[in-house]
Amino acid sequence: MAETPAARRKKPSQERARETKERVLDSAAHLFAEHGVADVSTNRIAAHAHISIGSLYRYFDDKAAIVDVLRNRLLTELEECFTEAVLGSLGLPLHESVQSSMRAVMRALTARQGLVRALAADATVAGIGFGGLERRLLVLTRGYLLQQLGPRPDDELDTRAFVMVNAGLAASLRIALHPPEGLDPDRLIEETANMFGDWLAAGT
Known part of the structure; x- marks a missing residue:
């Protein structure tokens, strides 16, 4: 069964979402390792990942959710x-x-x-x-x-x-x-x- 145009458009979007989520996690891990969890805010993580704070909250409810992952x-x-x-x-x-x-x-x-x-x-x-x-x-x-x-x-x-x-x-x-x-x-x-x-x- 051939893919629909909508399905083809969704794949790149899903891939970008995964990449963004991983970038957030990588940034958080780097910042936590350097400064400790308590001294790193979600705003700081978002800035390090080069995304908006709104984008970060699309994937994680708060810093605790990032820590859990x-x-x-x-x-x-x-x-x-x-x-x-x-x-x-x-x-x-x-x-x-x-x-x-x-x-x-x-x-x-x-x-x-x-x-x-x-x-x-x-x-x-x-x-x-x-x-x-x-x-x-x-x-x-x-x-x-x-x-x-x-x-x-x-x-x-x-x-x-x-x-x-x-x-x-x-x-x-x-x-x-x-x-x-x-x-x-x-x-x-x-x-x-x-x-x-x-x-x-x-x-x-």
């Missing part, structure tokens, strides 16, 4: 990095597998360091809104533990998964955003992964 994108990226690392390291020894997963999360956090800091100035798991991510990572980690350790009571798997996910995320945030002066971040990841690996190995 950026936060959800960040959490999705972290989940994808973690999932890829877990699936890609299933055949590795415990220490190496845990280290691979932590490094994947660290890379994602470091690449978005300014935005992560802006979204969670106190750099805590709760502060960035990791609740949804935590639930998804718990499922992945539980499956990983079941594969590595074999059948275990549910409460043991749930407890170990909770400790690994929360301690791992907290350590990754701390190292990525505020690396201790004089300490090698790679060494910190390695030591943390070794600690987890030893702990898991003791339970096999």
